[in-house]
Amino acid sequence: MLTDGPPQPHLDQPGVRSAPSSIRPEELAAVVSLVVEDLAARPAGESSATGYSDPAAALRPVRTQESAEPEPPGGGRIVAVWGPAGSPGRTTVAVNMAAELSAAGTEVLLIDADTYGASVAASLGLFDESAGLAQACRLADQGGFGAVELARVITTVAVQGGRLGVLTGITRPDRWPELRPAALAKVLDSARSSAAVTVIDCGFCLEADEELSFDTAAPRRNGATLRCLELADTVLAVGAADALGVPRLVRALAELREAVPSAVPTVVFNKVRASSIGRSPEHQLREAWDRFGSSHRIAAFLPADFAAADKALLGGSALVETSPSSPLRAAIAELADVPVEQRRRRRVGAGDNEVKFWRKPVSLPR
Numbered sequence: 001m002l003t004d005g006p007p008q009p010h011l012d013q014p015g016v017r018s019a020p021s022s023i024r025p026e027e028l029a030a031v032v033s034l035v036v037e038d039l040a041a042r043p044a045g046e047s048s049a050t051g052y053s054d055p056a057a058a059l060r061p062v063r064t065q066e067s068a069e070p071e072p073p074g075g076g077r078i079v080a081v082w083g084p085a086g087s088p089g090r091t092t093v094a095v096n097m098a099a100e101l102s103a104a105g106t107e108v109l110l111i112d113a114d115t116y117g118a119s120v121a122a123s124l125g126l127f128d129e130s131a132g133l134a135q136a137c138r139l140a141d142q143g144g145f146g147a148v149e150l151a152r153v154i155t156t157v158a159v160q161g162g163r164l165g166v167l168t169g170i171t172r173p174d175r176w177p178e179l180r181p182a183a184l185a186k187v188l189d190s191a192r193s194s195a196a197v198t199v200i201d202c203g204f205c206l207e208a209d210e211e212l213s214f215d216t217a218a219p220r221r222n223g224a225t226l227r228c229l230e231l232a233d234t235v236l237a238v239g240a241a242d243a244l245g246v247p248r249l250v251r252a253l254a255e256l257r258e259a260v261p262s263a264v265p266t267v268v269f270n271k272v273r274a275s276s277i278g279r280s281p282e283h284q285l286r287e288a289w290d291r292f293g294s295s296h297r298i299a300a301f302l303p304a305d306f307a308a309a310d311k312a313l314l315g316g317s318a319l320v321e322t323s324p325s326s327p328l329r330a331a332i333a334e335l336a337d338v339p340v341e342q343r344r345r346r347r348v349g350a351g352d353n354e355v356k357f358w359r360k361p362v363s364l365p366r
Helices: 025-041 055-059 090-103 132-141 147-153 173-178 181-194 209-213 223-231 245-259 281-291 306-315 327-335
Strands: 077-082 108-113 155-159 162-167 197-202 234-240 265-272 298-303 354-356 361-363
Touching: 077 090, 077 181, 077 223, 090 108, 090 155, 090 162, 090 197, 090 234, 090 265, 090 327, 108 132, 108 181, 108 223, 132 147, 132 162, 132 173, 132 181, 147 181, 181 197, 181 223, 197 223, 223 245, 234 245, 245 265, 245 281, 265 281, 281 298, 298 327, 306 327
Parallel strands: 077 197, 077 234, 108 162, 108 197, 234 265, 265 298
Antiparallel strands: 155 162, 354 361
């Protein structure tokens, strides 16, 4: 420290070297060398002596324990169910695929990431006001998010003896900023470690025009959908099997190719029926798909069964519970690669107490 005038007593203490401001350059270089030697001789971790009035004494470095090793990436599979606007049946496919896998004994997590119309909770009869995915994203923003934190916000639903984990969506559309893509990515990483299969019900919109109205990076309403499609191992593109749904799906797949080039979608036609397509609807759809020149593979044709779908929605459950013999349920189970139990139909005669013997039915008394 360079000083003027007489020597300063408060500078005469260990670790402090002073020199007059009129010192010659070569003498100043010698003082600097001594300071460097003092610092080199100081034991590691020892701080310099300071006065009681020096606030730097409160800023001594604190040794902390090394952070724990991050969790290794899990081996779970992520399936994103996506589709264009027009209610093609994304939620129906996602909910029932997850239910079929859960009933078959697979550990499944169902996530509602639709920022426009979250409806998984209503489909399963969960009418609480908690938004499980938003809570998970808030915890992920705070750091240290893992399987333990994920389990705290999961709602468990019993399905045919299985246990289906559900992360419900936002309760109001204006809460979409809570689903930040960076936090959602952490949630999906933990989902891979917590469940064998994670099924995500995604929103329809892929536009990113919100960023054009801001000078800096801004939150994107469709960022949650884009991040889910980027991280998914399988993308199911669900389209309605009618004169409006097919061209919508073709245009949406072109938008998906531009927005998420890494995504390789698999096409699923829903609500397949002769009244909207004509005779042999599956054959008609294949021909139309070939005419559009799309290279995406058609994975399944889900037949229209509005009565079974309405019954499941009214009961707040899945098709496997409310309509196990529905052809729609069988097609979704096949899409999920779950074998459907073939139950033999019991022939009923005049009464439930009738037992058929050889050639002649005999009614047993009650």
